[in-house]
Amino acid sequence: xRVILATIVLVSAMSWSDFADASSLDGYIDQALEKNLxxxxxxxxxxxxxxxxxxxxxxxxxxxxxxGRYTRAGGGRAFExxxxxxxxxxxxxxxxxxxxxxxxxxxxxxxxxLREEEYETKxxxxxxxxxxxxxxxxxxxxxxxxxxxxxxxxxxxxxxxxVKSAYYTYLKADQLVRLLAETxxxxxxxxxxxxxxxxxxxxxxxxxxRAQAELSSLMQQQAEADKSSELARSQFNLLLDxxxxxxxxxxxxxxxxxxxxxxxxxxxSQARANREEFRRLESGIAAAGNVVSINRTRFLPxxxxxxxxxxxxxxxxxxxxxxxxxxxxxxxxxIFSGFRDSRKVQQAKLARKSLEARQREVERLxxxxxxxxxxxxxxxxxxxxxxADRLQAxxxxxxxxxxKFAEGLAPQxxxxxxxxxxxxxxxxxxxxxxxFLIARAELERVTASYPLQLNSKDKS
Numbered sequence: 001x002r003v004i005l006a007t008i009v010l011v012s013a014m015s016w017s018d019f020a021d022a023s024s025l026d027g028y029i030d031q032a033l034e035k036n037l038x039x040x041x042x043x044x045x046x047x048x049x050x051x052x053x054x055x056x057x058x059x060x061x062x063x064x065x066x067x068g069r070y071t072r073a074g075g076g077r078a079f080e081x082x083x084x085x086x087x088x089x090x091x092x093x094x095x096x097x098x099x100x101x102x103x104x105x106x107x108x109x110x111x112x113x114l115r116e117e118e119y120e121t122k123x124x125x126x127x128x129x130x131x132x133x134x135x136x137x138x139x140x141x142x143x144x145x146x147x148x149x150x151x152x153x154x155x156x157x158x159x160x161x162x163v164k165s166a167y168y169t170y171l172k173a174d175q176l177v178r179l180l181a182e183t184x185x186x187x188x189x190x191x192x193x194x195x196x197x198x199x200x201x202x203x204x205x206x207x208x209x210r211a212q213a214e215l216s217s218l219m220q221q222q223a224e225a226d227k228s229s230e231l232a233r234s235q236f237n238l239l240l241d242x243x244x245x246x247x248x249x250x251x252x253x254x255x256x257x258x259x260x261x262x263x264x265x266x267x268x269s270q271a272r273a274n275r276e277e278f279r280r281l282e283s284g285i286a287a288a289g290n291v292v293s294i295n296r297t298r299f300l301p302x303x304x305x306x307x308x309x310x311x312x313x314x315x316x317x318x319x320x321x322x323x324x325x326x327x328x329x330x331x332x333x334x335i336f337s338g339f340r341d342s343r344k345v346q347q348a349k350l351a352r353k354s355l356e357a358r359q360r361e362v363e364r365l366x367x368x369x370x371x372x373x374x375x376x377x378x379x380x381x382x383x384x385x386x387x388a389d390r391l392q393a394x395x396x397x398x399x400x401x402x403x404k405f406a407e408g409l410a411p412q413x414x415x416x417x418x419x420x421x422x423x424x425x426x427x428x429x430x431x432x433x434x435x436f437l438i439a440r441a442e443l444e445r446v447t448a449s450y451p452l453q454l455n456s457k458d459k460s
Contacts, residue, residue: 024249025167028240032163033453035241039159042152049141049148056141059134062127067310069121073114081109115314122310122324129305129329132297136290143287150280156452157276159239161445165438166236170248172434173229179426180222186419187215193406207412214416253437264374267447271370272363274448281359288352295344301333366446373443380436387425387432394418394425 033039084107091103128134194211197203234244272278309325311318334341401418404410444450 024251025164027249028167028236029160029163030453031240031242032159033156036159036239037241039152039155042148042155046145046148046152049145053138053141053145056134056138059128059131059137062125065124065126067120067122067124069119070316071115071118071120073116073118075114077113078110079113081111084108117314118312119314119316120310120312121316121318122308122312125305125307127305128302130301130303132300133294133302136293136297140287140290140294143283143290147280147283147287150276150283153452154276154280157445157448157450160450160452161441163236163239164441164444166232166239167248168434168437168441170229170232170236171250172430173225173232174250175430176427177222177225177229179423179430180218180225183419183423183426184215184218184222187211187218190412190415190419191215194412197408202408203412210412210416214419264371267370267374267443268367270447270449271366275366275446276448277362277366278359281355281362285352285355285359288348288355292345292348292352295341295348298334298337298341298344301331303329303331306330369446370443373439373446377436377439377443380432380439383432384436387429391425391429394422398422 084105088105091105094103095101191208191211194203194207198205198208233246233248236248237244237246306328307326309323311322312324313322398418398421401410401414405412405415
C-alpha cells in the first residue's frame with residue numbers, strides 16, 4: 001500500500017510551471033525548431049522569398065553586358081560615289097590647256113554597305129532612370145518575404161504546441177504503464193490471499209478463479225498501455241526528426257500556483273496582437289496593393305540611360321583608332337496594349353479585396369479558437385480538484401476494504417470493486433492532469449504567448 005501511495009503522490013505532482021523546471025521539454029522544443037522536417041520546408045520557402053526580394057532590389061542597379069561579334073558578309077546594298085563623273089571633265093579640260101595627257105581618267109567609286117569581315121567588342125551599360133514598376137515590385141517582394149516569414153513562424157508555433165502535447169501524451173501513457181504495474185502487485189497479493197483463504201477452507205475456489213481473471217484482465221490492459229506508450233514515444237520523436245525508439249527524458253513538473261488564468265477578453269486581445277496569421281494576411285494585402293500599383297505604372301513611360309563603349313573594325317584590334325562610344329537616353333511608352341493593363345489592375349484589386357475578406361474571416365475563426373481553448377482550460381482546471389477528491393476517497397475506501405478482506409470480514413467482490421474504483425480514480429487523475437497541460441499548451445498556441453526564438457532570426 002505504501003508503494004501505491006508513493007505512486008499517487010508522484011502522479012499528482014506532475015503538471016505545469018511555465019517550464020521553469022522543465023528543462024528537458026525546453027531542450028526538446030529547441031530540437032524540434034531546429035530539426036523538424038515540416039518547419040525546415042517553411043524555412044526554405046522563407047529563404048526563397050528573401051532571395052526573390054534581393055533579386056527585386058537588383059532592379060535599381062545598372063546592368064552591364066559584354067558583347068562580342070564577328071561577322072562575315074557578302075552582297076547586300078551598295079552605294080556609288082561619282083568621283084569619275086565629277087573629276088574626269090576637269091581633268092580633260094586641264095589636259096587640253098596643257099596640250100598633253102597629264103591627268104588620267106578615273107572611275108567612279110562603288111562601296112558596299114556591308115563589310116566583308118568585321119569584329120566588334122563592346123560593354124553595354126543600362127541604368128533605369130524612371131521605372132516605377134521596379135520600385136513597386138521591390139515593395140511587393142518585401143511584403144511576400146514578410147508573409148513567408150509569418151507562415152514559417154505560424155508553423156513553428158504549431159510545432160511547439162504539438163511537441164508539448166506529444167510530450168504530455170507520452171508522460172500520461174508512461175505513468176499509466178507504471179500505475180498498472182503497481183496495480184498488478186495488488187492483484188498478485190489478492191491472488192495470494194485468495195489462495196490462502198481457499199487453502200484454509202475460508203473461501204471457495206471461485207474466489208481464486210475471480211482473482212486470476214482480474215489479474216489476466218489487468219495484463220491485457222498493460223499490453224494496451226505499453227502499445228500506447230510506444231506509439232506516443234514514436235509520435236514525439238517524429239516531431240524531432242530522430243530515431244522513433246529514442247528514449248525521452250522526463251522532468252518533474254509542478255502545478256502549484258499555476259492554475260489562475262486570464263479572462264477571455266484579454267486572451268482574444270493577445271491573440272489579435274500576436275498571431276502570425278494576421279501578420280501574414282496584412283503582408284499579403286500590402287503585396288496585392290503593390291501589384292495594383294505595378295500594373296498602373298504600365299500607363300507611364302519608362303526612361304533609361306544606355307551607354308556603349310567598345311572596339312570595331314575589319315581586324316580584331318584594341319587601339320585608339322578602333323574604339324567608339326555612344327550614350328543614349330531611351331524612353332519607352334506603351335500607348336495601347338489591347339486593354340490588358342487595365343484588366344490586370346482590375347484583377348489585382350479583386351485579389352486584394354479577397355485577402356481583406358479573408359482577414360475578417362480569420363479574425364472570427366481565431367476568436368472562436370481562443371474561446372474554445374479558454375473554456376477547455378477552465379473545465380480542465382475545475383476537474384483537477386474533483387479528480388483529487390475522488391482519488392482521496394477511493395484510496396481511503398480501498399484501505400478499509402482491503403484490511404477487512406485480509407481478515408476475512410469482507411467478500412472478495414467488495415475488495416475487487418474497491419480496487420477497480422481506486423484504479424479508475426488513479427487513471428482519471430492522470431488523464432485530468434495531462435489534459436490540463438495539453439489544454440494549457442493549446443491556449444498558449446492560440447494566443448501566441450510562447451516566445452518564439454525564430455522571430456529574432458533572418459531579419460533583412
